[in-house]
Amino acid sequence: xxxxxxxxxVADQGRTLTTDQSSCPLEVRGLTVSYGEKPAVFSVDARFxxxxxxxxxxxxxxxxxxxxxxxxxxxxxxxxxVRFFGLPFKQVRxxxxxxxxxxxxxxxxxxxxIDVVIMGLYREVGLFRxxxxxxxxxxxxxxxxxxxxxFADRQIGQLSGGQQQRVFLARALAxxxxxxxxxxxxxxxxxxxxxxxxxxxKQLKADGKTVVCVHHDLSTVIAYxxxxxxxxxxxxxxxxxxxxxxxxxxxxxxxxxxxxSQIDELRLGxx
Amino acid sequence: MTxxxxxxxALSLRAGYNSALVTVGAGLLGVAAGGAGAFVFLRKRALVSxxxxxxxxxxxxxxxxxxxxxxxDGRWLPGLIFGSAVSAAIGLIVVEWIAARTRLGEDAAIGxxxxxxxGLGIVLLTVIQTMSQGKQAGLDGxxxxxxxGMLAGEAVLIAAAGxxxxxxxxxxxRPMTMVAFDPEHAATVGIDVRRTDLAMMGLALxxxxxxxxxxxxxxxxxLLIIPPVTARFxxxxxxxxxxxxxxxxxxxxxxxxxxxxxxxxVPTGPVIVLFAFALFVLSLALSPLxxxxxxxxxxxxxxxxxxxxxxxxxxxxxxxxxxxxxxxxLRRRGLIRRDGVATREGRGxxxxxxxxxxxxxxxxxxxxxxxxLERYDGLTPIDDVLTSDQVEHLDSxxxxxxxx
Numbered sequence: 267x268x269x270x271x272x273x274x275x276v277a278d279q280g281r282t283l284t285t286d287q288s289s290c291p292l293e294v295r296g297l298t299v300s301y302g303e304k305p306a307v308f309s310v311d312a313r314f315x316x317x318x319x320x321x322x323x324x325x326x327x328x329x330x331x332x333x334x335x336x337x338x339x340x341x342x343x344x345x346x347x348v349r350f351f352g353l354p355f356k357q358v359r360x361x362x363x364x365x366x367x368x369x370x371x372x373x374x375x376x377x378x379x380i381d382v383v384i385m386g387l388y389r390e391v392g393l394f395r396x397x398x399x400x401x402x403x404x405x406x407x408x409x410x411x412x413x414x415x416x417f418a419d420r421q422i423g424q425l426s427g428g429q430q431q432r433v434f435l436a437r438a439l440a441x442x443x444x445x446x447x448x449x450x451x452x453x454x455x456x457x458x459x460x461x462x463x464x465x466x467x468k469q470l471k472a473d474g475k476t477v478v479c480v481h482h483d484l485s486t487v488i489a490y491x492x493x494x495x496x497x498x499x500x501x502x503x504x505x506x507x508x509x510x511x512x513x514x515x516x517x518x519x520x521x522x523x524x525x526x527s528q529i530d531e532l533r534l535g536x537x
Numbered sequence: 538m539t540x541x542x543x544x545x546x547a548l549s550l551r552a553g554y555n556s557a558l559v560t561v562g563a564g565l566l567g568v569a570a571g572g573a574g575a576f577v578f579l580r581k582r583a584l585v586s587x588x589x590x591x592x593x594x595x596x597x598x599x600x601x602x603x604x605x606x607x608x609x610d611g612r613w614l615p616g617l618i619f620g621s622a623v624s625a626a627i628g629l630i631v632v633e634w635i636a637a638r639t640r641l642g643e644d645a646a647i648g649x650x651x652x653x654x655x656g657l658g659i660v661l662l663t664v665i666q667t668m669s670q671g672k673q674a675g676l677d678g679x680x681x682x683x684x685x686g687m688l689a690g691e692a693v694l695i696a697a698a699g700x701x702x703x704x705x706x707x708x709x710x711r712p713m714t715m716v717a718f719d720p721e722h723a724a725t726v727g728i729d730v731r732r733t734d735l736a737m738m739g740l741a742l743x744x745x746x747x748x749x750x751x752x753x754x755x756x757x758x759x760l761l762i763i764p765p766v767t768a769r770f771x772x773x774x775x776x777x778x779x780x781x782x783x784x785x786x787x788x789x790x791x792x793x794x795x796x797x798x799x800x801x802x803v804p805t806g807p808v809i810v811l812f813a814f815a816l817f818v819l820s821l822a823l824s825p826l827x828x829x830x831x832x833x834x835x836x837x838x839x840x841x842x843x844x845x846x847x848x849x850x851x852x853x854x855x856x857x858x859x860x861x862x863x864x865x866x867l868r869r870r871g872l873i874r875r876d877g878v879a880t881r882e883g884r885g886x887x888x889x890x891x892x893x894x895x896x897x898x899x900x901x902x903x904x905x906x907x908x909x910l911e912r913y914d915g916l917t918p919i920d921d922v923l924t925s926d927q928v929e930h931l932d933s934x935x936x937x938x939x940x941x
Contacts, residue, residue, distance in 0.1 A: 339724070356727075362725065364721070370721060371718060372718075375579070375718050375775075382718070388711065388728070389726060421773040
């Protein structure tokens with residue numbers, strides 16, 4: 267049997283990488299998720315090209331987080347097809363890192379900052395072995411990248427909201443993935459954290475990685491991202507920020523919920 | 538011999554072969570319960586485990602009826618354990634089904650399953666009392682635990698199953714920890730959350746069914762929950778929490794079983810639970826990390842530092858101090874006299890506090906976004922944060938009100 271030409275097994279890491287780097291990091295067709303009988307996301311198609319940074323934008327309850335969870339199979343799909351690097355998620359897990367909302371976990375959990383980051387190395391450490399010095403060094407390196415190296419031994423409950431968010435990002439960095447999916451990484455964080463996270467994400471993009479963020483702050487979309495996906499249950503717009511993030515598409519997405527002044531402000535930002 | 542002497546004999550395993558066997562078996566059960574309970578606690582599933590422990594009763598009773606009807610000894614332990622495991626598993630499935638498929642919450646499902654299964658079990662026990670065969674005497678020992686008349690084979694069975702549970706805890710600690718902390722992230726790195734949860738409840742089930750004989754089904758949930766909450770007072774790390782929890786569970790069960798062997802008429806389960814509770818109370822009071830005494834002391838020390846600092850700054854600005862706690866602290870340190878006038882030491886300390894405050898203010902104005910200066914809390918001296926060279930440089934930039 268000749269090996270599948272699309273797939274190359276990297277023996278020392280024991281994981282599958284796609285050699286066909288031209289294939290899209292994330293491609294979604296007809297994604298539909300429903301809670302009960304009310305669809306939260308309805309038939310959304312989207313492509314997230316390689317080395318891009320996309321903001322998923324939309325009003326509260328528009329299904330942004332649900333869309334992200336749907337792609338990863340965290341919530342069951344009613345319909346739709348999701349491909350990561352041309353393959354189902356199960357085959358390329360190691361290349362995808364997910365950063366959930368900070369509020370989704372109990373921060374009084376008995377763990378130190380370094381313990382949480384080492385959780386990102388789960389696939390390497392394996393099921394039964396203890397994390398060794400090499401893993402600890404890698405985890406420290408990831409903490410360093412988000413400016414949290416001095417906090418490695420702190421109990422996670424003692425951190426500020428922004429610091430917690432940076433620990434979550436460090437855990438994703440430890441996975442050394444090709445695609446990073448982040449759920450509201452800037453929600454409720456301080457200015458220093460926002461700055462630190464943006465520069466890490468921009469560096470990832472510069473290194474050829476792909477970044478997708480659920481994002482709620484319309485005023486920073488243009489400064490931080492190069493692509494936008496506007497969702498309000500259905501897809502309202504998709505493309506480069508210049509094409510997709512316009513006063514018209516925003517009006518369509520948010521309906522009457524955006525004030526004229528906000529629209530004007532964004533128009534100025536675009537000009 | 539007094540009870541105390543008997544207790545010491547039992548603790549040191551000198552109270553006879555059978556008693557020693559039971560004590561060691563109980564210790565192992567406690568280790569397994571503490572280890573498994575750590576995950577039940579971290580995953581916040583204490584109530585679910587309460588439901589499955591109560592759901593064992595109809596299984597015990599039905600197994601007895603079947604074995605007696607087949608003409609055997611209704612009290613054969615492996616048969617009873619098998620029956621209890623089956624009915625507890627059914628209880629667990631029903632709870633999960635109700636929570637997932639109906640609009641009822643998990644709490645309602647737990648309440649319904651717990652009471653219905655337990656009620657059914659009690660009815661079946663009553664039926665058994667009227668049966669003529671099967672040696673039913675002592676079956677109600679499964680409610681509150683009883684070690685008198687325990688057979689050596691039974692103790693070995695309990696010890697062996699306890700060992701299996703401990704091995705499972707060691708093997709599954711990483712995925713269980715990750716699922717307990719962040720199930721969504723765990724799912725994305727390839728951990729099967731449902732199967733991990735199932736394995737965890739399976740562990741709780743093993744502990745429950747092997748604990749039936751010693752602790753009894755009503756109280757076994759205490760042995761799953763009290764040790765981990767006891768351990769939580771002593772550590773902020775999962776791996777240590779599991780070890781301490783297993784140790785606390787083992788210690789409570791071992792000494793509880795020994796005490797119960799010494800004081801003949803006391804049921805084993807309640808004694809073990811009370812020993813576990815004693816460890817909990819000690820930890821609650823005395824732990825230096827999260828104990829009540831330690832946090833009260835920490836709070837007092839912090840309050841004193843705040844009052845001292847406020848008092849010194851007020852003295853430096855020449856303001857009158859009215860707060861009685863502040864006055865008392867300053868007086869006790871010899872910084873003010875009884876009539877409230879500053880002593881020489883007091884004036885010196887006030888000057889230093891004022892200088893420190895000025896240094897902080899200047900540093901924070903000059904380097905507003907330096908993360909080091911985020912450590913300003915009004916109490917930490919700036920010398921702790923900056924090097925002496927940096928402080929010297931800072932002093933050269935300070936405004937000099939006296940000289941102008």
